[in-house]
Amino acid sequence: MSQTDYLPPARPATAPYWEATRSRVLVxxxxxxxxxxxxxxxxxxxxxxxxxxxxQASTGRGVVHAVSVHHRPFEVMGPEECPYVVAFVELDEGVRFLSNIVGADRLAAAAGDRVRLVWKPVAEGYHLPVFAREDTTDQ
Ligand SMILES: [Zn+2]
Known part of the structure; x- marks a missing residue:
């Protein structure tokens, strides 16, 4: 199983959230x-x-609140994705969001960095919301 095979759990409370990811909208x-x-x-x-x-739709923009770098892949991740960065992002709307920082400069991510939402495709048209540092141009 790879991350692109990931299928979000089907629960009534989360269904609108995951359905919106099909349109790349963070709600x-x-x-x-x-x-x-x-x-x-x-x-x-x-x-x-x-x-x-x-x-309500989020702006998808926020600030890194906390960050950690992981060097061992977990089961749905290929070694090419390591090291990967896990971060708490505080969205501009004021909620904290546990996600990943992606992009070539992800290892430089630090608390206080401005980040923007990017989408990672997974199974059946769903997407995972991840973040990239705002001063980067690549995904
Ligand atoms: Zn209430």
Missing amino acids: LQRCRACGLLIHHPREACPNCLGQDFAW
């Missing part, structure tokens, strides 16, 4: 009861336990 869940913006998508609001949500 965030917003609680209609208290207004909290939420990521990752879930069944109940962590603030008020509300279960009625709207979905």
